[in-house]
Amino acid sequence: xxxxHFRRLKNRLASAIRKVFKKKKEIKIGLYGPVNSGKTTLxxxxxxxxxxxxxxxxxxxxxxxxxxxxxxKVTIKDNGRSLTFNLVDTPGIATKIDFEDFLKFGMKRKEAxxxxxxxTRGVIESIKWLDKMxxxxxxxxxxxxxxxxxxxxxxxxxxxxxxxxxxxxNKVDLKSSSTSRVRTAFPGYDxxxxxxxxxxxxNELYKMVLKKI
Amino acid sequence: xxxxxKLIPYERLKREDAKKLVKDLKEGTIILVDAKLDPKEEAxxxxxxxxxxxxxFSGIELSSMELSELxxxxxxERFKNMVIERIMGKKRGxxxxxxxxxxxxxxxxxxxxxxxx
Numbered sequence: 001x002x003x004x005h006f007r008r009l010k011n012r013l014a015s016a017i018r019k020v021f022k023k024k025k026e027i028k029i030g031l032y033g034p035v036n037s038g039k040t041t042l043x044x045x046x047x048x049x050x051x052x053x054x055x056x057x058x059x060x061x062x063x064x065x066x067x068x069x070x071x072x073k074v075t076i077k078d079n080g081r082s083l084t085f086n087l088v089d090t091p092g093i094a095t096k097i098d099f100e101d102f103l104k105f106g107m108k109r110k111e112a113x114x115x116x117x118x119x120t121r122g123v124i125e126s127i128k129w130l131d132k133m134x135x136x137x138x139x140x141x142x143x144x145x146x147x148x149x150x151x152x153x154x155x156x157x158x159x160x161x162x163x164x165x166x167x168x169x170n171k172v173d174l175k176s177s178s179t180s181r182v183r184t185a186f187p188g189y190d191x192x193x194x195x196x197x198x199x200x201x202x203n204e205l206y207k208m209v210l211k212k213i
Numbered sequence: 214x215x216x217x218x219k220l221i222p223y224e225r226l227k228r229e230d231a232k233k234l235v236k237d238l239k240e241g242t243i244i245l246v247d248a249k250l251d252p253k254e255e256a257x258x259x260x261x262x263x264x265x266x267x268x269x270f271s272g273i274e275l276s277s278m279e280l281s282e283l284x285x286x287x288x289x290e291r292f293k294n295m296v297i298e299r300i301m302g303k304k305r306g307x308x309x310x311x312x313x314x315x316x317x318x319x320x321x322x323x324x325x326x327x328x329x330x
Contacts, residue, residue, distance in 0.1 A: 095313070098271035127259065147322075153252055157255075
């Protein structure tokens with residue numbers, strides 16, 4: 001409990017300082033998370049809602065997003081408040097990438113090896129871009145166990161850099177989804193359950209983003 | 214296949230380059246560290262790993278736990294740990310890093326780490 005309040009206080013303070021010193025800078029909001037958690041689906045949802053066009057391609061094959069993708073000047077509004085930012089969709093972070101995993105999706109060996117190589121570069125890019133973020137939405141697949149090293153490393157690095165964050169527990173439209181499991185795993189953080197695919201609770205997410213930054 | 218496990222004190226790991234650690238992992242060594250790595254060290258390790266992923270080395274499995282994560286820890290014990298960790302300059306706990314070809318999965322419960330090989 002104490003840790004939670006301390007973290008919130010620290011993030012608010014960091015956010016206030018950032019507002020004072022970086023007022024004229026373009027705000028970057030990043031979508032971070034493990035592979036196949038729905039980052040690009042959420043990026044597309046946000047872009048379609050506010051710009052009327054998608055950002056990237058979505059498939060069920062892991063590491064579909066292998067390069068940083070950015071949509072500039074996205075403006076979200078709620079109750080007279082608005083925020084304009086650059087939305088950054090990042091490749092999923094992983095500790096291992098086996099080209100043989102791609103063969104299961106019908107890829108040829110050469111194509112699978114190339115995809116694996118691009119995916120490793122994507123992970124490195126994602127990590128390097130952490131320092132450029134003003135806020136991050138950590139997108140987790142709520143049907144999977146939230147306690148894994150990738151999630152812990154992402155959250156730890158954002159905390160260490162004092163970057164405000166929201167945990168987005170995605171895929172609540174699926175039966176095996178459990179946002180409460182995510183909340184229990186990460187008690188010190190603000191968590192919101194949404195479905196980027198159906199749009200459920202996405203308006204609440206916009207409100208939380210406006211409050212946070 | 215012979216299993217090679219290396220125990221490294223955190224103080225030595227801090228001095229070493231992540232590249233050297235990854236070289237050991239690539240050669241099939243499992244590494245145990247007597248502390249929790251800090252988030253930046255974890256990110257560096259992932260970054261260095263990704264640079265050398267190949268058809269023969271698919272990456273690593275990594276997990277760590279710190280003393281303060283234990284459920285029974287009281288507020289006083291947490292405070293005591295915090296002071297000790299400040300003085301020691303490390304998070305007391307344990308980190309396991311292994312090549313993904315050897316360690317398929319590490320399951321982390323609040324109180325234990327379970328390795329699937």
